[in-house]
Structures are given as structure tokens and as C-alpha cells.
Amino acid sequence: TQLLEQSPQFLSIQEGENLTVYCNSSSVFSSLQWYRQEPGEGPVLLVTVVTGGEVKKLKRLTFQFGDARKDSSLHITAAQPGDTGLYLCAGAPPRDTDKLIFGTGTRLQVFP
């Protein structure tokens, strides 16, 4: 069974700080997606990365897919209270790309 480990599990920071969330596996994925989930809602897609080494930026969020397509990171610059939520990475297995394996999640709290 493929697993995706996220770290840290919890992160509590002040507004304006930078942070990085890691998503690691020993398995290769066809693509890697990042979702954010807010209380009382389902996860919402932030980005999909497909190519090893790919970097995508979404305003203050920078996503990177590892060269070997086994890991990914999410970096947030100058965090804001609106960034608060549960961040989930999800990988598509190469032989079953309709499905996703979800990471364990990182709960981020940004205080004003």
C-alpha cells in the first residue's frame, strides 16, 4: 500500500511568517495534488503538479514536485489568517491514475 506522510501534523504561526509543509513517500506518483479543507467543508483543489521538479505558484503559495516524483512541498510566504485550514496532499498511483492516495494532513492555524 502506498503511503503519503505529511509533516508537520500541526502548525501554529503568527501572521506574516513563512512556512513549509512536506509530503513524502517511498513510492512514485503520476501526479501530486494539494487540497485545502476548511471547517465544515470538503477539500478544495489548490494545484496539480505532474512533472518531476515542477514548481507552481499560486499567489503566496509555491508548490514543488520532487525530481523523482516521490515527494512534494508547499511553501507559504507571509501567511495570513485566511490561510488557516487543513492542507492535504494526494498522489495518483501510476497504475491507477483515477484514484488518489491522501496524505495524513497538516492543520495550519495563522493568528493575527
Place this chain on the structure above:
Amino acid sequence: DVKVTQSSRYLVKRTGEKVFLECVQDMDHENMFWYRQDPGLGLRLIYFSYDVKMKEKGDIPEGYSVSREKKERFSLILESASTNQTSMYLCASSLGLSNQPQHFGDGTRLSIL
């Protein structure tokens, strides 16, 4: 915008009851999924359907079954509810192509007493 609607936000049932969770999507997606979400465990796939009347077991199918009689509707059934099935249940749908994003409903928080 894709809309995935789960029939209940909160549900309280008793041990041994048969429980139905319903999910409807409005974007003609081929794939539909049922997950359960527990703290520290992420989302775990219960069942997956890639077409009407087709289903595939996920990672934790024990104690659950599913039904997909129409393309837009995917039902999760707890045959005889137990307290360890208390959880948040999330339904999702996606196009039947590689590496597609999944679109989620807002979840059903199920408590089994």
C-alpha cells in the same frame, strides 16, 4: 461549477441500524468515491465507482457496501452500524481521465451510539 451534494450534514444512528448515505453530483462525472476522514489519518478510500453499476473496493471496505444505479448518484450503506464507524464521510466525483482533481461534498458527520 461542479456541485457534489451529500444528503445530510449530521446524522445520529444506533448500533445495528442500517444506514444510508446519499451523494449526488451534477457534472456528469464518470468516477465517484466514498471516503472516511478521521483525525491524523487523512482520507481513506472506502469504495470507488467508475461507471453505473460498477464498483471497486478501496482500502477499508469492511462493514460497508455501495450502490450506483444512476450516473449522478452514489450511495454508501452501513449494513449494521457499529460505534467504530463514527466518522466524517466525504463523497467525491471526478472525470474518468488520468490525474483529474476530485470534487468533494461538504461531508456527513455520522455518530453511531
